[in-house]
Amino acid sequence: MREKLIRCPICEAVNIDKGGEIYCRRCHEKIYNYKRVSLNRTIAFLITAIILYIPANAYPILITRKFGIIHENTILGGVMHLWETGSYPIAIIILLASVFVPILKFIFIIYLLIATKYSVKSSMIDKHKLFYITEVIGSWSMIDVFVVAILSVLIHFSAVEIIPGEGATAFALMVFFTMLSALSFDTRLIKK
């Protein structure tokens, strides 16, 4: 009986798992798709996000124009610059939020996807917790994009100017697709 009860992600009501599509008994919303549909959706969004991660890191996210000289910064370049100038806490925050969090999310989702097919040695509770962490840390990666936007408003003088680079678009889209990938994951697939 324990396995058959599932939680509605919208209204948190307890529902009986009949397999296939499920409409919540309390909020009447479609809360689960067919398992195959949501699995394919998760994989598709994840692949899109991983592809976008490459231009997000390869292209500059921040362009500084100082007295006509253009200096381009990628995410890692920016972190390195911060580290060299001695802003260690900020360098660590940016490194965690924009480099490690996306990679961790990819690894977590891939791990959960593998665990649905093959038996992996970890308890169901741990996997549910892992999924919860994946959902919560998702939005934190947006810090870098927001910082670039804020800096480009504040540093907007004739001599010095900061403008966002192409990497920012790729990065923002990458975060968007990883979040979609996590949201479309069917927690019913998590089993022992």
Next chain:
Amino acid sequence: MNKNELDKFIICKKCHTLHRKIKLHKGTKALCQQCNSLLYRDHQNLIENSLALSWVTLIALIIGFSFSIINININGIYQELDLPSLIMVIFDNEYYIVGVMLSFLIFIFPLVIIISMILLLSLMKFKKSGYLVRRLMILIAKILPWSMIDIFFISLLVAMVKLFAYAQLELDTAFWSLIIVILLDIFIFKQISFSDLWDEYRKIYEV
């Protein structure tokens, strides 16, 4: 199994452990057996309290959106930052995708969430229009993960530390009201769980 029988259970949002609900004493809360996260609480005046806090949040949010957040002073040249200009600059630089995303994540979604919160709580208070209340609760649950005003605030702090060495920074009106928004947001959406609101909805509309 009977439908009402299912209402006696609750599943933890973190570790998905099944619990049987018990009646709580006044002002206490129930925690998950496995991971200690909050399951549900006994609320004294759930609707009234949340409604009051939501109004404060809305006012603070409007102030936060309309005044300048920080002023920067580099050798006598001033520049100020407010949210509309932030989004405008992104569009001016022709980053349309980022611009649309930013306007939704830090402008439209937080506003929609708090306005629907006020609307649904007022409707619940006067016990009117159950259908609209249900739709609004579903809407909030769906866009809540996409509201990033808190992340924006952290980015603001990061940007300030970055600029600290080069320029004089002045915190302005909107900065303080954004702090109020963040604190109340945490209070409303992390303390009051949605299952409590849905239980209340059941009590009001489905008797």
